[in-house]
Amino acid sequence: MDPVQTAIMANRFNAIVEEASSTLQRTAHTTFVKLVQDFQCALANADGEAFAYPINTGVSAFIGLSVKGGLGDIPLSSLKPGDCIITNDPFSSDGMVTHMMDVSLVRPIFRDGQLIALAWAFVHASDIGGAVPGSIAPTLTEVFQEGLRLRPVLLYREGVLNESVKNILLDNSRISSELWGDIQAMLSALKSMDVRLGQLCDRYSTDEVLKGMDATLALSEARAREVISAIPDGTYEFADYIEGMRPGEYINIHARMTVDGSNLIFDFTGTDPQVLAAFNYVTGTTTHPYTLQSLIYYILTKAPDAPRNRGLLRPVRIIAPRGTIINANFPAAGGSRVTASTRVYDVVLGCLNAAIPDALAAAGPGMSGIIVVTGRDRLHGGKRVSVINPICGGGGGRIGQDGIDGIDNRSGSLLTVPAETVEVETIMRVRRYGLLADSQAPGRWRSGAAVVLDLENTDVEAVMTVRGMDRLKFSPWGVEGGAPGSLARVIMNPGRKDERDIGKIDVLHFKRGDVVRLITPAGGGFGPAAERDPHQVASDVKRGLVSVDWARTAYGVVVRDDYTIDDAETKAARSQMAARQGRFSVCETRRAFDAIWPTDVRAALAVGAFAYDASVRAILVRNTVSRFMESSKTATIEAISDALAEENRKLQL
Numbered sequence: 001m002d003p004v005q006t007a008i009m010a011n012r013f014n015a016i017v018e019e020a021s022s023t024l025q026r027t028a029h030t031t032f033v034k035l036v037q038d039f040q041c042a043l044a045n046a047d048g049e050a051f052a053y054p055i056n057t058g059v060s061a062f063i064g065l066s067v068k069g070g071l072g073d074i075p076l077s078s079l080k081p082g083d084c085i086i087t088n089d090p091f092s093s094d095g096m097v098t099h100m101m102d103v104s105l106v107r108p109i110f111r112d113g114q115l116i117a118l119a120w121a122f123v124h125a126s127d128i129g130g131a132v133p134g135s136i137a138p139t140l141t142e143v144f145q146e147g148l149r150l151r152p153v154l155l156y157r158e159g160v161l162n163e164s165v166k167n168i169l170l171d172n173s174r175i176s177s178e179l180w181g182d183i184q185a186m187l188s189a190l191k192s193m194d195v196r197l198g199q200l201c202d203r204y205s206t207d208e209v210l211k212g213m214d215a216t217l218a219l220s221e222a223r224a225r226e227v228i229s230a231i232p233d234g235t236y237e238f239a240d241y242i243e244g245m246r247p248g249e250y251i252n253i254h255a256r257m258t259v260d261g262s263n264l265i266f267d268f269t270g271t272d273p274q275v276l277a278a279f280n281y282v283t284g285t286t287t288h289p290y291t292l293q294s295l296i297y298y299i300l301t302k303a304p305d306a307p308r309n310r311g312l313l314r315p316v317r318i319i320a321p322r323g324t325i326i327n328a329n330f331p332a333a334g335g336s337r338v339t340a341s342t343r344v345y346d347v348v349l350g351c352l353n354a355a356i357p358d359a360l361a362a363a364g365p366g367m368s369g370i371i372v373v374t375g376r377d378r379l380h381g382g383k384r385v386s387v388i389n390p391i392c393g394g395g396g397g398r399i400g401q402d403g404i405d406g407i408d409n410r411s412g413s414l415l416t417v418p419a420e421t422v423e424v425e426t427i428m429r430v431r432r433y434g435l436l437a438d439s440q441a442p443g444r445w446r447s448g449a450a451v452v453l454d455l456e457n458t459d460v461e462a463v464m465t466v467r468g469m470d471r472l473k474f475s476p477w478g479v480e481g482g483a484p485g486s487l488a489r490v491i492m493n494p495g496r497k498d499e500r501d502i503g504k505i506d507v508l509h510f511k512r513g514d515v516v517r518l519i520t521p522a523g524g525g526f527g528p529a530a531e532r533d534p535h536q537v538a539s540d541v542k543r544g545l546v547s548v549d550w551a552r553t554a555y556g557v558v559v560r561d562d563y564t565i566d567d568a569e570t571k572a573a574r575s576q577m578a579a580r581q582g583r584f585s586v587c588e589t590r591r592a593f594d595a596i597w598p599t600d601v602r603a604a605l606a607v608g609a610f611a612y613d614a615s616v617r618a619i620l621v622r623n624t625v626s627r628f629m630e631s632s633k634t635a636t637i638e639a640i641s642d643a644l645a646e647e648n649r650k651l652q653l
Helices: 003-027 163-171 176-204 206-229 293-302 338-355 419-425 534-543 548-555 567-575 588-596 599-609 617-631 637-652
Strands: 039-044 050-052 084-087 102-111 114-124 153-157 234-243 250-260 263-267 316-319 369-376 383-391 428-435 451-457 461-467 489-492 507-511 515-519
Touching (some): 003 039, 003 114, 003 176, 003 206, 039 176, 050 206, 102 176, 114 176, 114 206, 153 163, 163 176, 176 206, 206 293, 234 599, 250 338, 369 451, 383 419, 383 451, 419 428, 451 461, 588 617, 599 617, 599 637, 617 637
Parallel strands (some): 263 316
Antiparallel strands (some): 039 050, 039 114, 084 153, 102 114, 250 263, 369 383, 451 515, 461 507, 489 515
């Protein structure tokens, strides 16, 4: 297909999915879908390769998804017009579903009896049953605790609803009517894509539309290969940690990125085994976009004209060993898998920073916390499960630009729920919601500011869960001499006699009048703080985001009461500032950990654990790490085998 016709087809396809995405959002019922916009839809060819993905609404985490796994064991040849498949099962969908709360639909699209496309949509269901309201708590250890799991099954057969499947789904949800409302919104989006694609075939012919799908995918692949070819050939390595729910527990995400011309391999060998917590997710046998978000965003930044589709991932291969936290086996819990994927985003970004001469960006806040509250429904009686807000934190500094206050690039598609809506729909009162002064990581290009949110329970009792919390111990890293970012904190009843720092929230119970303060992390800085334009520092002081004292301490900039700069004092202060050291800047806590567990040794520990039964791997890793940390003795590759064997022996006693 010639370039002009390819561009026309790409734009037509994009218009179809944009309309469907808008339809889904406008007709959805739950706050998390219609306001936060944790949903999406797309069009895929008959092989399951998504060839059109929206830009303006919904999440961007699944650009380039393969939807074929959503059929499970249902043969393509058995599908008929009017069919619609439903699933929320990561394991039997080959990772098309990444955790069970993402209820997905796949609708085949036919033209003159020929299957020409698959329409896909998902919503994050605010409750599918399980042990806790909202279905997600970080300490859940098995998928059975997280609610109903549906293998791919026909919800509709030739346009006729399977009432039994519907009832099974709704009978297990605490918010059945709202969940069905969201599913109907998805059905509307799928039907819209079916109708619009048919109209496109009427205009251009079915054969021309099919050629357009292939050409659009090929165009994205070509653009991706151009971007990858500009990265210097070689192998680049990076690692970072998820903070577990137990004290001193750090879960390793390790990657090696190999660039060979226009081809890329990401090898996650050395990543820890799946854990007895809800941080796991499934990527199956495919090159999964959920693991490569930062790479996809980089490609689209360099090639903004590339269509958003699976062609972007054709030059890339992932090695994600089965049984690791990023490609878990049944029955791993995965409700809080955003914790792991956020750290994977940082690790892939770290590999890109290591490869690209001038680097790209410091780590973002590394947290995408989703707050869910259950309390009395004052309007209708009973209990109500409500999403309060996503809460992320300030973005990392970027080459040539500061990080964004209060939000991260990775989580930018998640929108804020207005305080008024929170107070109308729930029993919580928003006492404070804003940016935190002096929380930006210093750098030539500083990070964005952290967010502070105070919530008060106004009723007899309430229960809160927060998934995705992290960076309470290991700060986000800086780049090119930029400072590490600030840490998250959770404080119960701040300013009162019973004030206490409670760390990560699992399931938090409130009494009337209790207040919880959530302070997000902020990403790292980019470039030395001493090279920041003093007038930018003075501007931040004027805005109230940087104090006069912090301006002098962090930047060596002396700002007068009228927000002008004392040039002589600034020059003297900056002459005393330390010189830049290395490409990556980590906090003291991480530096002390790395001194005992060097990156290559920690990866070798993860690999060594796979010699043991799957049920004990995570425990062996945790206990071995603690053993060396308690002794303050540096771990070596040679010592790992014996240490694992000894810890395994202890478990058998």
